[in-house]
Amino acid sequence: MKLVRAGKNGLVFQLGSRAKQLLLETIELYPLVPASHHRLTKEGDAPAPDEDQRLLEESLAEQRRENRRQVQAMLDKPDRFRKAKSGFEFTLTRPEIEALLQVLNDVRVGSWLALGEPEQGEEPPPTEENARSLIAMEVSGMFQSVLLAALGVSESPEWAG
Amino acid sequence: MAETEVLPDIERKEKTGEKSDLEPGWLVICWNDPINLMTYVTHVFQTVFGWNKQKAETHMLEVHRKGKSVLARTTMEKAEHYVHQLQKYTLHATMERES
Numbered sequence: 001m002k003l004v005r006a007g008k009n010g011l012v013f014q015l016g017s018r019a020k021q022l023l024l025e026t027i028e029l030y031p032l033v034p035a036s037h038h039r040l041t042k043e044g045d046a047p048a049p050d051e052d053q054r055l056l057e058e059s060l061a062e063q064r065r066e067n068r069r070q071v072q073a074m075l076d077k078p079d080r081f082r083k084a085k086s087g088f089e090f091t092l093t094r095p096e097i098e099a100l101l102q103v104l105n106d107v108r109v110g111s112w113l114a115l116g117e118p119e120q121g122e123e124p125p126p127t128e129e130n131a132r133s134l135i136a137m138e139v140s141g142m143f144q145s146v147l148l149a150a151l152g153v154s155e156s157p158e159w160a161g
Numbered sequence: 162m163a164e165t166e167v168l169p170d171i172e173r174k175e176k177t178g179e180k181s182d183l184e185p186g187w188l189v190i191c192w193n194d195p196i197n198l199m200t201y202v203t204h205v206f207q208t209v210f211g212w213n214k215q216k217a218e219t220h221m222l223e224v225h226r227k228g229k230s231v232l233a234r235t236t237m238e239k240a241e242h243y244v245h246q247l248q249k250y251t252l253h254a255t256m257e258r259e260s
C-alpha cells in the first residue's frame with residue numbers, strides 16, 4: 001500500500017488485491033488488547049482505585065465499540081475501494097486514518113502480548129498460534145507506517161542509538 | 162486542545178522549593194512498550210497534547226531511551242483525561258501523584 005495523492009475527499013492510497021485482503025483480515029482481528037491490560041495508575045494511588053479502574057475499562061470498551069463501528073462503516077462505504085489499473089485505490093479522511101491507526105495499533109500490541117511480550121530480536125517459540133500473532137503484528141505495523149508517512153511522520157536518522 | 166504544564170516547570174519548582182496548594186499534583190507518565198513504532202508514539206503525542214513535532218519527538222525519545230517520560234503535570238481530572246486518550250491509542254500510560 002502506498003500514498004498516491006491527496007484528493008478532495010482525503011488521502012488516496014493504492015494497494016494490490018493481496019494487500020487489501022491482508023488489511024481487511026488485520027482489521028477483523030480488532031480488538032485484541034484486553035481492557036484489563038490498561039491501568040490508570042501504576043501503584044494504585046488513585047483516590048478510588050477500583051472505581052477508577054472500572055470506569056477506565058468501561059470507557060475503553062466504549063471507545064473500541066465506536067472504533068469498530070467507525071471502521072466497519074468506513075469499509076462498507078460504496079466505492080471505498082475503487083478498482084484501479086493495478087489493484088485498488090483506497091481513500092481515507094484524516095479522522096478515518098486516526099481510527100484506523102488506533103485499530104492497527106491495538107492489533108499490533110495485542111499480538112505482541114499474545115506472543116509473551118518479546119523484546120526486539122527475541123524469537124517466540126515456533127507454534128502455529130505464534131506465527132499468526134507474528135504475522136498480525138508485522139502486517140499491522142507495516143500499514144501503520146504507510147499511514148503515518150502519509151501524515152508526514154517518518155523516522156529521523158537522529159533517532160538511532 | 163487543553164494546555165499542559167511540562168517538566169521544566171517541575172524542575173524549576175523543585176529546585177527552588179516553591180510549592181502552593183493551588184498547584185496541580187498529578188503527573189501523566191508514558192512508559193516504554195518496545196512494540197510501539199517511534200513514529201506512532203510521536204504522532205500520538207502530537208495529537209493528544211497538540212505539541213509540535215520537535216517536542217513530541219523529544220518525549221518519544223525519552224520514553225524510548227529512559228523507559229518513561231513525564232508528559233504533563235496537571236490536575237487529577239486532566240491527568241485522567243490524558244491517560245484515557247493515550248490508552249485509547251494503546252500506549253502504556255499511567256498517572257501518578259506528584260511526591
